[in-house]
Amino acid sequence: MLLPSMLPKISKYFSFTASKDWFYRHSFSMAGLRSVATNLGEGTTMHCWVPKIHYPCKPSLVLIHGFGANAMWQYSEHLRHFITHFNVYVPDLIFFGESFTSRPERTEKFQAQCLMKLMEAHGVHRMRLVGISYGGFVGYSVASQFPDAVDRLVLCCTGVCLEENDMEDGLFRVSSLDEASSILLPQTPDKLRELMKLSHVKPIRGVPSYFLADFIQVMCSNYVEEKRGLIEAILKGRQLSNLPKITQPTLIVWGEQDQIFPLELGYRLKGHIGENAQIVVIKNAGHAVNLEKPKEFTRHLKSFLIDTQSMTPSSQLTLKEQIQKTFAFSK
Known part of the structure; x- marks a missing residue:
């Protein structure tokens, strides 16, 4: 029998994270x-x-993660709902997971350009995008820079309409860029607990602490300075008047009690985009609405993203059928 007192010793030799x-890697592979x-x-x-097999009859869906663990952790609960309807792509943004660059750029514009190059390398020239938090900054930039490539966009708790003076004006729970970086890039268990409290209604x-330290070691210890540069680039000189307007149909999803990007920014974004945007506010949820x-969250995305009338019978394969086809293809 495994006693609780034994867990810290085991954690020295075995990483739960x-x-x-x-x-997650295994489940993504099994999903095709x-x-x-x-x-x-x-x-x-x-x-x-x-996709192991790209189905030409299906539209392509790109799921873009935010800060935190790699993309698998943020979309693992949702993947199965979309895999039968779309050719699904789940990238790691630059300086997350296994993605990196030696170039000095840190803006979401550069991230968007890299993402577009990636999609083109895989033969994808038109897509639907979902972006969570920082991923929404990147998704918005893709939609504005490459309007013909994006036909629908979902922005989840994405403070793309923030302005540099919002922090000085007290809109956020943090008062400085350094404080924001220390929480969004936690390097101690206490800072990770603080992030969990800010991002969840019921953390x-x-x-x-040994579980949290293990998570930090595996997920939060690489490219720390580079990620600080990404956060700084989001805020530096940002003004709503300089934000390009997009014309694609856009769904804005927000946790009612978001303490990282307050709901006010969601309504500000809806007003900026105009009649092509709709907003959904999910009650009893914070910034991590996709996890809480x-x-x-999935129901709203499916309603907006999936056009059942345009889906042919051959594209509506069950997950089991897709897995069977994948294994048959690999033999």
Whole structure:
């Protein structure tokens, strides 16, 4: 029998986070995706989960993660709902997961350009995009820079309409860029607990420090300075008047009690985009609405993204049928 007192000793030799990451990799593979690293040139490589079989009759869906763990952890609960309707692509943004660059750019504009190169390398020229938090900044930039490539866009808790003076004016729970970076890039268990409290309405309590330290070691210890640069680039000189307007149909999803990007920014974004945008506010949810309310989150995404009238019978394969086809293809 495994006693609680034995867990800290076991954690020295066994990583719970790495084991869960392996489980996610296995589940993504079983869902019909494969892990691919693509060299984009000029010192830039992007990793992405791509379909083992690309079905021309299906539209393509790109799921873009935010800050935190890699893309698998943020979309694992939702993947199965979309895999039968779309060719699904789940990339790691630059400096997350297995993606990196030696170039100095840190803006979401650069991230969007890299993402577009990645999609073109996989033969995808038109897509539907979902972006969570920072991923929404990138998704918005893709939609504005490459309007013909994006036909629908979902922005989840994405403070793309923030302005640099919002922090000085007290809109956020943090008062400085350094404080924001220390929370969004936690390097101690206490900072990770603080992030959990800010991003969840009902954060899990009583998590032992060795579990949190293990998560930080596996998920939060790489490219820390580079990620600080990404946060700084989001805020520096940002003004709503300089934000391009997009014309694609857009769904804005927000947690009612978001403490990282307050709901005010969601309504500001709706007003900026105009009649092409609709907003959904999910009650009893914070910034991590995709994790706190996965069923409700998925329901709104499916309603907006899936056009059942345009789906042919051959594209509506069950997950079991897709897996069987994938294994048959690989034999």
